[in-house]
Amino acid sequence: ATGGGSSTSPSSSAGSPVASSSGSQTSSASATATAAPPTVKIGSAGFYEVKIVAEIYAEALEAKGYKVDRVGIGLGTRDVTNPALESGQIDLEPEYIGSELAAYDPGKQTGDPQENLTNLQAVLATKGGGITVLPFSPAADQNAFVVRPETASQFNLKTLSDTTAVQDQLKWGLATDCKTNPVCAAALKSAYGLQPKNVTYLSACDTPMAQALLSKTIDVGELCSTQPDISKNGWTVLQDDKQTQPADNIAPLVRNDLLAKMPDQDAFEAVLNAVSAKLTTAALTQLNAAFTFDNKDVNDIAAGWLKDNGLDH
Amino acid sequence: MSGPAATVEFQDVTKRYDPGTQGPGAVNDLSFAVPAGRICVLVGPSGCGKTTSLKMVNRLIEPTAGRILLDGVDVTSRELTELRRGIGYVIQQVGLFPHQTIGQNVAVVPRLLGWDAGRRRERADELLGLVGLEPARYRDRFPSQLSGGERQRVGVARALAADPPLMLMDEPFGAVDPIVRERLQNEFLRLQEHLAKTILFVTHDIDEAIKMGDLVAVMQAGGRLAQFGPPDDLLAHPASDFVARFVGSDRGLKRLSLSRIRDVQLQAVPTARPGDPAAPVRQAVQADPFPYLLLVDEANHPLGWLDEADLPADGPLDAEEAIAMSPLLNPETTLKDALAMMVEADVQAGVVVDGTGSLLGIVTFESIGQAQRAPAA
Amino acid sequence: MSGPAATVEFQDVTKRYDPGTQGPGAVNDLSFAVPAGRICVLVGPSGCGKTTSLKMVNRLIEPTAGRILLDGVDVTSRELTELRRGIGYVIQQVGLFPHQTIGQNVAVVPRLLGWDAGRRRERADELLGLVGLEPARYRDRFPSQLSGGERQRVGVARALAADPPLMLMDEPFGAVDPIVRERLQNEFLRLQEHLAKTILFVTHDIDEAIKMGDLVAVMQAGGRLAQFGPPDDLLAHPASDFVARFVGSDRGLKRLSLSRIRDVQLQAVPTARPGDPAAPVRQAVQADPFPYLLLVDEANHPLGWLDEADLPADGPLDAEEAIAMSPLLNPETTLKDALAMMVEADVQAGVVVDGTGSLLGIVTFESIGQAQRAPAA
Amino acid sequence: MDWGWILDHLDDLAFRTAQHLYLTAIALAIGLAISFALALLAVRRRSLYPPIAGLASIVFTIPSLALFAAFVSITGISVWTAEIPLILYTFVMYVRNIVAGFDSVPPEVREAADGMGYGRLARLWRIELPLAVPLIIAGIRVAAVSTIGLVTITGILGDRFGGLGFFIFEGIARGYFATEMLLGAVPSIVLALLVDRALVLLQRRLTPWAHPARPGSAPEPAAA
């Protein structure tokens, strides 16, 4: 089912596989400490990939006996998630460190994930009473510019540089925030001399973009590297040969005050880090496919992955 | 169940809807007084200010100048809702509350006065009975389920609910057809005999005014009082050309409808029975100014006329010879109807009998005309 | 501008709104015929089927059974719109189109008939003049800017526009007050003298029916024809109790309003001039059955009555002695008004004069009553 | 259609339907309360009607997308982020109908009430309000159907909102997964039609006088 149980619900739906906010928590191991650990309020943006990751963290924590409130999973955009985290409406949120850094400090993001993490931690240390960026996972989800194979062969495209000459013969699908996003319009222009004329703006990495590419509304689409549509449709990812796209590895952001209240802070972080360590880009792609192709539910996908990786107990 | 009745007095009442203008208002300097227990009808052409005058009494409209006294007390000195709850009000469009049952509609004022449910219901049933609507059948219906005439009755019942000393009725029978209207008028007059309320009654129909009013105020454009007095006065002595035209060219006949045979001095007539000897009878007839003899039976029931000229010289009188009877009148027949019947039958005299059919006397065109000279009862 | 006129005939016409039921319909077996150029009034209580009958003529309602013939042709055999454009139609609520000017309203049917603008305008102006509305003043106004009476006139003008041989009028004067209504009635009768249309006219007012109709069809509940005939017939010989009640207890007097003094055989009366010697005059009066003498001047204008009994034995007659004049009647006075005046003045005879004021003769109660025996003109 | 998928998600359907109703009901109830006050103000002071109605219609021209987004930055992830715009949108439908409802009270009824001595408040509550009910409910019907549609758009605010709209958004995210989109759309349509129907029945209950048990009128009784 969905990650929708929350305080807006008039009643928790009996029999729902998802526990609504308070409650049906199945603690297995009883890591009994002096004081009971506080409930962890988890959130995420509305994009399904990050919702799945958030759900994985949540279930992993529950498996270790922590109380979890999925109050903010699927909140929408950073407009909502960042203030929510800063104001303490949520305590924990998986984020793409490159893009998150760009949201706070545009232009600072680079292709090096460690550098991104360091810079992000510097920014967040002072936000909302202090926020910690835990170690990032190997899983990264980069912006990827994708074409259909026949387009690739027609114009002989392998890299983004190849598109510069034929840019006006192509219909582009770019992110809605492209014009102001430094790694999009600005980077494309400076690195590749790309100033596309025929553009459809859609939310990047999202279904409408894939649909547009599929139905030939566009020829080049800004998708995400983990988006399962790419492999499913046999599309070609144009190589970002000038390295314009930031390293967008996933890392959990946690409020310091939550960490402070944890009876055993290290144990708590260990649960999260264990998950992060096992998440890979390939895994993300599979998780996404389970969602978009198999129409599985977020919590089932998360539970399946935890089980497969032995993190479910 | 005769309740209290109030006196009403208009003193130089003027109403100007647009106070800026100096021209004549909707009502101008209206003054008249209605004694307790009487029906006063305001009548006049459309727009002459009848409704305006009426509404100033329960202060739905406030006068620009002048005073209206209820039992001698200026209405403006009374608390508004209390004043209104003490005045029955029937409006032309009836104005029943469509969302309330007939029973609830009738009990509106009692409810406002805080009567308990039992008493309200009892009163509503009583009133429905009074206006001729069987309570069990009508109590729980909604106004939309009633005919126009029935609604008018409910309107009257509702106004009577708190037994108010004064009723204001604005064209209460205006919305129904003439036949139903006539019945409602008669029923209401019968009711008023018991109730003896003071009633201000608005109509634009002069016939209705004459029929319903103890007093009639004829108004003319600009809300001016053209004449005020009993109906008979209006018909006998219209104060102006306007009133004369308004009451109609046949006002002489209308006046006749105000008087009944019992108001007229009946004339004696020579009578005889079949078989009576002719000779003494002829002498009696010739002595009498009326040139006919009325044949009656033993019970004094009229049988027919014999012409003085046709009386046999002698021998018994024969019923076969009698001229077909002219219409029989009774003391309650209006003079107008009597005249109509006499004209219709082409006779010079109407025979008046009592309830048992016994002869009381005769009326002639002359005696009807003379009755007009004396003020009608 | 007298146009064509049509004959109308109802043949066993029945209308049942709910064809499922077998009970009496809204109209039942209605049969009557109206000759060309006559006004036939349908009258009866509310809901008796008058409007239904009327609408079956222009097929706004289709009869369940029976036929209606227009100039001998079944209306159902005629093309619908063509039939309707040839029949003038005035409805109770007037039904002027609020979004069109008076001129446009009047010219609706001419426009439907495809007349050009100039001709339409000319016709509209002509008709407005005909109904007494100055075209220049009214042509470009909207209906909301007219009084009720003016609107009724426009409604009549509109129905006349295409000079239809038949007019249907459903309570055309129902929505105005009695004074305006009377004026409209008179105007319309005057108009009809020239137009001589065939007219079916609905009303629920028996007085209007008597006044307007050459023929009157009295209908009763269930759309049954209670009586059909000239107004005088109805009043003189009501066919049933229902009709008698419907025409009213004063039908004898109503009937009088149908006849005028000119229809009555005037009686001669002995006359004399002031200064005439008394002796020969007295002889003449005594020979006459009427016990009064009428004093006239040189121009034969009546001056006053002298009582036979009061005549001086001899010497000249003195105008000073004359009894105040009874009301003067003229040949156009209705008998009802004459009677009313005579009753009012308490006299036995009315003096009839011509247009110049010269004596024509007298009428008495007897002569009025006798006029009733003969069918009215 | 993937019926199996639907069967697997009936519990979610129940939950989202309840959420949908809950979001709708709050907006309708609060909107009605505020609109009623505004309408009364407009009825009492006619000069206030044009500005009130004008403002309500201007609010109505603001795209829901923008209004929801605007309240995200004010009210965060609270339920008011969804409710305030929903409430604002109801005004235009409510106020117009409530005012029309009061205007529909026949003047003679109002006059009869005055003439019988009703005070202002008593007249309002006992006479005018009941008679305005048909039009007020007509307003609630339009507002309800429209709000039920708008609630789906609150899904843009994240999984905590949206009611049945959640399925539409998630179905889109799954690559236009028709089964799931329809699982959102069809129940939402049915819900709107059912609520509409329920309001019609409510109106019948509240206004028995408008539906005479016996159509037509009884014959006149014989004179007493």
Add this chain to the structure above:
Amino acid sequence: MGFVSAAVAWFADAANWSGPGGIPQRLLEHVLVSGLAMIIALAIVLPLGLWIGHRRRGAAVAVGLAGLGRAVPTLAAIAIVLPITAAYDPQLGFKLYPVVLAMILLAAPPILVNAYTGIVEVDPDLVEAARGMGMTGPQVLGRVELPLALPVVIGGIRSATVQVIATATLGSIFGFGGLGRFLIDGIANHDTGQIFGGVVLVAALALVAEAGLAGLQRVLAPARGG
């Protein structure tokens, strides 16, 4: 009021006024889509409403259709239609048809209901007078019923227009241009000025359209005198 100054700044920026994504083009796109949807909706539904009103029959059909139309969430309408039309026409089927179809669905109910009620509520006496004078059905409708119902009929069109203009913005989620672009892009870019500027443009367009129709209404329904 930061968003006001942001919007003012946005409007003041000349760059926002030119080019493919400029205000004039977005406005034109929005007007075209709204106009197209309104014209199609009017062409289908107005005659239907007028006819049902004229016949005074089929009210249940009109009310039922309108209720159904109102009940369909616009978002769902777009999302369900999109994959189907996009398969046929990659360009218009993706960006245009779904929005237009959803807007037709949105516009139809108020137009239908108002056309129907407007006609039905014309005083039946006037209709009868017209028929009695020999007008044919279409003449009654065209010369009497429609002119008298015009305020109500146009009222429905006005309400539909406002709703369509405001709601067509949803299409931008799916790649349609129009003024919704400013909202979607503004939200994505955290650009308050752009969001609020877009709102102002949408509201202004709606109000201008409404005022225009009100004017039309006055022209078409001339004074009836006092």
